[in-house]
Every structure is written in structure tokens, then in C-alpha cells.
Amino acid sequence: MQYISTRGQMAPAGFCQILLDGLAPDGGLVVPEVIPSVSAAQRERWRELTYPELAAAVIGLYATDIPEADLAALTAAAYSEKNFPTAGTVPLTRLNPSLYLVGLSEGPTMAFKDLAMQFLGQAVPYVLAREGRVLNILGATSGDTGSAAEYAFRGRSNVSVFMLSPAGRMSAVQRAQMYSLTDPNIHNIAVDGVFDDCQNIVKAINGNAAFKQANSIGAVNSINFGRIAAQIVYYFWAWLRITDGVAPAERDDVRVNFTVPSGNFGNIYAGHLARRMGLPIGRLILATNENNVLDEFFRTGVYVPRSRENTLATSSPSMDISKASNLERFIWELLGPEEFQVRWPELERSGRLDLSSWQSRLTDEYGFVSGASSHADRLAAIRSVFDECGVLIDPHTADGITVARRHVNDGGSVTLVLETAKAAKFGDTVAEALGDRAPAQSPVIAELLARPQHVVEAPNSAQAVSDYLADHALR
Known part of the structure; x- marks a missing residue:
């Protein structure tokens, strides 16, 4: 399976490459050259699979450059009982x-974003280790993507996360889930603007090919086809x-x-x-x-x-x-x-x-x-x-x-x-x-809200975010 850009100026690339790059180098979004077809018979063969097994089968149609055994191990880790304790994963x-x-x-993080992000939390470090690289993930969140990404990548030695969020525009629990993390590879940046401003900053920085390459920048927003x-x-x-x-x-x-x-x-x-x-x-x-x-x-x-x-x-x-x-x-x-x-x-x-x-x-x-x-x-x-x-x-x-x-x-x-x-x-x-x-606030949520929060404030400026990223990026 090869991927091309909607803008038409990107050479076809495999899943592992587009997983790390996120946005296409010409500023477009990557799309598969061909959408795979699944027959009724194939669907029936999938009926008895567990969720991790089904994930390996479906994602495997798009990630053809990851060996089957490796992909099965990645999805087993992503959708483990530790991460998704509910029987069946998706009831x-x-x-x-x-x-x-x-x-x-x-x-x-109690949100649907975990289902994609936990896979990326396994797949991205796997590809980086295979290629001997590091990655600085730059993302924007309107609420749940940020915490899902940070929980998926926290503590990783070859990945740092720089997450932009709109100042004052998320719920208290969403803020606490993100801003209470103290892992040194997690960076929260509250932007003076709305989500679209955060998203525009991410796109502007990704559009600077030289800066992106020099700072090993990737993305895990929904623009990343891996998600x-x-x-x-x-x-x-x-x-x-x-x-x-x-x-x-x-x-x-x-x-x-x-x-x-x-x-x-x-x-x-x-x-x-x-x-x-x-x-x-x-x-x-x-x-x-x-x-x-x-x-x-x-x-x-x-x-x-x-x-x-x-x-x-x-x-x-x-x-x-x-x-x-x-x-x-x-x-x-x-x-x-x-x-x-x-x-x-x-x-x-x-x-x-x-x-x-x-x-x-x-x-x-x-x-x-x-x-x-x-x-x-x-x-x-x-x-x-x-x-x-x-x-x-x-x-x-x-x-x-x-x-x-x-x-x-x-x-x-x-x-x-x-x-x-x-x-x-x-x-x-x-x-x-x-x-x-209404149910009383659970002790888990009360404890989360009581934690100290750590966030960097930034103006609505791609340059300001670029400067911060350049000072704190993994090399």
C-alpha cells in the first residue's frame, strides 16, 4: 500500500513513512492510492477475532510495510487489558x-481518541527504533486528542509531545488530564485563541520543510493517517x-x-x-x-x-x-x-x-x-x-x-x-x-482535579511556538 498527497506533489510513500510525517511535505493530507476491498467472506472470517486481532487484520490492509507478526504484537500491546479493561474493548x-x-x-483518558492513539503509541516508537530516529510530535487539541496522545507517549525516550490547546476552552477534567502530567517528554502549550488557531499553527510549522526536518517534527492529530x-x-x-x-x-x-x-x-x-x-x-x-x-x-x-x-x-x-x-x-x-x-x-x-x-x-x-x-x-x-x-x-x-x-x-x-x-x-x-x-464526583476525578497543573502560555503565533519547540525538541 502506497500513499499520495491530496496536493499531488508528494512521491508515493509507505505507511511507516507517513506515520512519522503526519502532514504531507507539500502541505496536503496523505490518502491511500487504493482503498482496499473486504469481501463478505473475509468479514465472516473476522467475526471470531478479538479486538486486537481484528485491529491487526484491518490496519494490516493499510500498513503493508509492517510484518504481520510485528503488527499483531503492536495491536496486542495497544489494546491490552491494562489499557482497555472492559471485556471486548468496545462494548x-x-x-x-x-x-x-x-x-x-x-x-x-475516557475518550474515543484512546483507541487510535494507543495504537500510535506503540507503532510510532516501533518505527523510530527500527530507523534509529527520534520524533517531536506537534499537535493541536480541542479537548481529548491532547490527553490521549500524552498518555500514549508519556515516558518514551525517543518521542516528545508538544500539544497546543485553546486557552480556557476545554473542560476542567480535560485540562487536568493534560496539564497535570509531569513527564519530561510532555509539553503543554495553551494558545491565546480557539482550536482552529492551534490547528493553523501546527499546519504553518509543518509547512516549513527545513524547520520540520531540523527538529524532527511529526503529527498525531487526525491528519495523521495512522489514526x-x-x-x-x-x-x-x-x-x-x-x-x-x-x-x-x-x-x-x-x-x-x-x-x-x-x-x-x-x-x-x-x-x-x-x-x-x-x-x-x-x-x-x-x-x-x-x-x-x-x-x-x-x-x-x-x-x-x-x-x-x-x-x-x-x-x-x-x-x-x-x-x-x-x-x-x-x-x-x-x-x-x-x-x-x-x-x-x-x-x-x-x-x-x-x-x-x-x-x-x-x-x-x-x-x-x-x-x-x-x-x-x-x-x-x-x-x-x-x-x-x-x-x-x-x-x-x-x-x-x-x-x-x-x-x-x-x-x-x-x-x-x-x-x-x-x-x-x-x-x-x-x-x-x-x-x-447527577452522580457525585468520583474520587478518581476529584484527585485528578486536585493535582498541580503545568502549562506554558503562548500568543497566537507560529513563530512563538516554533521558538519554544526549537528550544525543547529532542535531538
């Missing part, structure tokens, strides 16, 4: 006959589990919908690839909060990223994103490489990309539908799921539940909502929704 919870919750928050490959796994896992009780002759006819709370389009892009690989997915239901740029795109075909001033601070802060980096991969596929090279610069010039003439294909061919959720919607969803099922959900998952209910059975027999995080990470919003019925 499914039935909310009603047509709605299920896919439990993606059983990892060390996308690892996220594809739980789409297959969830479909296999939901069809366990279906007669074998009828399984291939079972189409399910997946609802994905989405800010940067990485998680749902993994679902798109799973669908292209042959997984019987009916609809990919994209859920946003009030920062509904992606919802507008999939409803109208017009993509208009918003400025930091127009990016709202909401009660589902990990989705407070108004410029979805991974959308570039999908638009490249939608338009085709040649048309993409003509049309994409329009976005850079005008801040707007009108693909309304392509809009019908978004649903008819690719299966996307979308919707937005408000704060009131989140509170109502948290209450109703707790009242009806006794299940606590976080506000981002509540966005997913809200939009999923509008599309139940729209193209699939059941709808699976991808969980985003544990409700405990967003105690204030859960308490607002449930009042006196």
Missing part, C-alpha cells in the same frame, strides 16, 4: 430496539457484533447507520473508508453542535469555514471547530485529483467552496446525512437517555443521540451512535441536565 449498549451506543471511552486506519477498526467491530444474532445467510443484507459527533471530520472519515471497503453501512450521520460548518456543507454542498470570532464556545467543546482539516481528504475523493487541484485553491482565496452541484452525491453515493444540536438539545438527550436507559452520556455523545433520533431507520436497520467520552469528563453539563440525580 455495545442497547438503548432501544433501533438505537445502540458504541462504547469507545473505555481507555485510559484514521486505527479508527476504521471499530466500525467493523460494531457491525460484526450487531449482526452476531443474525442468520449467516442474511448478514450481508444488514445495513446499519452510524452516527458520529464530528468536529474535524476524522472519525467519520474513517467510517467513510469502512463503507468504501465494503462494510454494509446505510447512512453516515454527521452530528455537529452550534459550530455547524460541516452540517451546512452536507446539507447544501457549500463549505464556509468560520473565523475564530465566529467559533462559539459550547458545552460540547471538543467539537468547537470551524475548519475541519480532514474534509480535504473527502473533497479530494469527491472531485477527483485533477478537479481538486482546480477547485481547492478557491477556498484558500475566498474562504468559500461552492460544491452545491455535487450535493446530491453526498447522500446518494456516499451515504452522508447531517444535523446540528444545541445546548438545550444536549441537556434533553442526557436526561432522556438516563431516564429511559439508566445510561450516562457526555454532551458530545448527546449531540450524536439528538441527530441520530432524527434519522433512525433512514437507510439502515439500526443506528449505532459512536460514544465520544465518559460523562465524568463533563460533570458541570451533566449536573445541569440531571440536577440532584
Whole structure:
């Protein structure tokens, strides 16, 4: 398997190379030259696999330059009982006959990001050791990516993490998970801005090829295709589990919908690839909060990223994103490489990309539908799921539940909502929704919040972050 850039100026590269580089050297995002196909017979052979075994099988279709035995060892370590103590790693919870919750928050930081990041936490050091290199990971987080990356790489001798976060825009638990770490290879930088500003700084520094090479810079944001490959796994896992009780002759006819709370389009892009690989997915239901740029795109075909001033601070802060980096991969596929090279610069010039003439294909061919959720919607969803099922959900998952209910059975027999995080990470919003019925803060969370926090403050400046990185990078 070889990878190319959406911008068309990168020589084909293998998985191990793009795993370390993150962003393509021409400023584009890497995409596989060919999307692998998985037959119904192959899916059935995967049915009896454990989660680590399934991860090795799925990721192995993309990471063909890692020997099978080595990849199996990496996924076994990533998805060990220590990291994911819940039986099965990714449990499914039935909310009603047509709605299920896919439990993606059983990892060390209580968020879905752990499922991809724990794999990278094994795979990246493996490749570095094989090549005798070090890596300085530069990332941006709107909430959960940062802690997931830091917990995956903390204590590594050949990796340092420099994580940018928007000052004052994360929950108290999200901040505590990141800023309380004292490992010398972990660097937290709070930027005076919103997540999109942090993301722009990461892109600007990655775009400086000389600086990137001199400081051995890589990325583990969702722009890193290694994360996308690892996220594809739980789409297959969830479909296999939901069809366990279906007669074998009828399984291939079972189409399910997946609802994905989405800010940067990485998680749902993994679902798109799973669908292209042959997984019987009916609809990919994209859920946003009030920062509904992606919802507008999939409803109208017009993509208009918003400025930091127009990016709202909401009660589902990990989705407070108004410029979805991974959308570039999908638009490249939608338009085709040649048309993409003509049309994409329009976005850079005008801040707007009108693909309304392509809009019908978004649903008819690719299966996307979308919707937005408000704060009131989140509170109502948290209450109703707790009242009806006794299940606590976080506000981002509540966005997913809200939009999923509008599309139940729209193209699939059941709808699976991808969980985003544990409700405990967003105690204030859960308490607002449930009042006196809200669970008391756990001793684990109380202890976490009480730890001293360490963070470097920085202006919204790529130069300031570059200077800090150059002074603290591994050599």
C-alpha cells in the first residue's frame, strides 16, 4: 500500500513513512492510492477475532510495510487489558430496539481518541527504533486528542509531545488530564485563541520543510493517517457484533447507520473508508453542535469555514471547530485529483467552496446525512437517555443521540451512535441536565482535579511556538 498527497506533489510513500510525517511535505493530507476491498467472506472470517486481532487484520490492509507478526504484537500491546479493561474493548449498549451506543471511552483518558492513539503509541516508537530516529510530535487539541496522545507517549525516550490547546476552552477534567502530567517528554502549550488557531499553527510549522526536518517534527492529530486506519477498526467491530444474532445467510443484507459527533471530520472519515471497503453501512450521520460548518456543507454542498470570532464556545467543546482539516481528504475523493487541484485553491482565496452541484452525491453515493444540536438539545438527550436507559452520556455523545433520533431507520436497520467520552469528563453539563440525580464526583476525578497543573502560555503565533519547540525538541 502506497500513499499520495491530496496536493499531488508528494512521491508515493509507505505507511511507516507517513506515520512519522503526519502532514504531507507539500502541505496536503496523505490518502491511500487504493482503498482496499473486504469481501463478505473475509468479514465472516473476522467475526471470531478479538479486538486486537481484528485491529491487526484491518490496519494490516493499510500498513503493508509492517510484518504481520510485528503488527499483531503492536495491536496486542495497544489494546491490552491494562489499557482497555472492559471485556471486548468496545462494548455495545442497547438503548432501544433501533438505537445502540458504541462504547469507545473505555481507555485510559475516557475518550474515543484512546483507541487510535494507543495504537500510535506503540507503532510510532516501533518505527523510530527500527530507523534509529527520534520524533517531536506537534499537535493541536480541542479537548481529548491532547490527553490521549500524552498518555500514549508519556515516558518514551525517543518521542516528545508538544500539544497546543485553546486557552480556557476545554473542560476542567480535560485540562487536568493534560496539564497535570509531569513527564519530561510532555509539553503543554495553551494558545491565546480557539482550536482552529492551534490547528493553523501546527499546519504553518509543518509547512516549513527545513524547520520540520531540523527538529524532527511529526503529527498525531487526525491528519495523521495512522489514526484514521486505527479508527476504521471499530466500525467493523460494531457491525460484526450487531449482526452476531443474525442468520449467516442474511448478514450481508444488514445495513446499519452510524452516527458520529464530528468536529474535524476524522472519525467519520474513517467510517467513510469502512463503507468504501465494503462494510454494509446505510447512512453516515454527521452530528455537529452550534459550530455547524460541516452540517451546512452536507446539507447544501457549500463549505464556509468560520473565523475564530465566529467559533462559539459550547458545552460540547471538543467539537468547537470551524475548519475541519480532514474534509480535504473527502473533497479530494469527491472531485477527483485533477478537479481538486482546480477547485481547492478557491477556498484558500475566498474562504468559500461552492460544491452545491455535487450535493446530491453526498447522500446518494456516499451515504452522508447531517444535523446540528444545541445546548438545550444536549441537556434533553442526557436526561432522556438516563431516564429511559439508566445510561450516562457526555454532551458530545448527546449531540450524536439528538441527530441520530432524527434519522433512525433512514437507510439502515439500526443506528449505532459512536460514544465520544465518559460523562465524568463533563460533570458541570451533566449536573445541569440531571440536577440532584447527577452522580457525585468520583474520587478518581476529584484527585485528578486536585493535582498541580503545568502549562506554558503562548500568543497566537507560529513563530512563538516554533521558538519554544526549537528550544525543547529532542535531538
